[in-house]
Amino acid sequence: MSADQSERTASVAELKALAHPLRWRILRLCLDRAWTNQELAERLEVAPATALRHVRALVNTGFLAAEPVRTGAKGALERPYRATGRTWRLGLVDVEGVGLAQRVDLAVLAAHRAEIVEAGPDSVRDMSRGVLRLNAESQAELKARLLDLVGEFLAREDPDGEALSYLWSLAARPEP
Numbered sequence: 001m002s003a004d005q006s007e008r009t010a011s012v013a014e015l016k017a018l019a020h021p022l023r024w025r026i027l028r029l030c031l032d033r034a035w036t037n038q039e040l041a042e043r044l045e046v047a048p049a050t051a052l053r054h055v056r057a058l059v060n061t062g063f064l065a066a067e068p069v070r071t072g073a074k075g076a077l078e079r080p081y082r083a084t085g086r087t088w089r090l091g092l093v094d095v096e097g098v099g100l101a102q103r104v105d106l107a108v109l110a111a112h113r114a115e116i117v118e119a120g121p122d123s124v125r126d127m128s129r130g131v132l133r134l135n136a137e138s139q140a141e142l143k144a145r146l147l148d149l150v151g152e153f154l155a156r157e158d159p160d161g162e163a164l165s166y167l168w169s170l171a172a173r174p175e176p
Contacts, residue, residue, distance in 0.1 A: 007089040015092065015100035017061040022046065023054050024111035027063060027083045028165070034067050034080030055081060062086055089147075105169075112167045125164060131173065139170065 010018070017023065025044060029035055035043070041051035058064035064081045072078040092101040116123055134142065146168055 007091050009091040009093050010104075011061075012100065014061050014063075014090070015104055017057045017063060018087070019100055019103040019107050020054065020057075021107045021110035021114060022050075023058055023063075024108055025114060026051070026054055026058060027087065028111070028115065030064060030081050030083040031085070032163070034082045036072070036078040036080050038078065039080075105171075108167070109169070112165065115165050125162075132170075142170070 022044060026035075026040055029040065029043065037052045037055050038048055040055065041048040044051065055064060059066060059081065063084055063086050065084050067080045067082055069077050069079050092104050132142075150166075150168075
């Protein structure tokens, strides 16, 4: 995953593929190492057929890539998958007006919540929530500065560092 990729708008097929929290969890797992469908099913506590359906959707949209077949522990051939990093800087624009972008946003939130729950009560390292009032120009500046900062830390990748998950969300509030 490269921090300097330029932003591109997701296609409808990509939005549909990313609109399920389990798919985001699969992508997160497959970012650090290659996982087989069976390993994913066991880790995520779902049926292998369910995991396979989600893996296929991610492969078909280029978010997961199959690695060469390998021999598993019991001698069976198995295919591992790795995340491609194509979700980085992916713009979510609801071109068909059917709420797919919001479904993707909610899937990301649900996946992040599931990771926090799975990691246990002592997993949160820091959290902040607040309210801002920004015009479009200030919002764009905030986003650019955060992307630069995250990119700086992505490039650092401390080999002895703790694996951390982060989520940045800026959402409009309903006016009173």
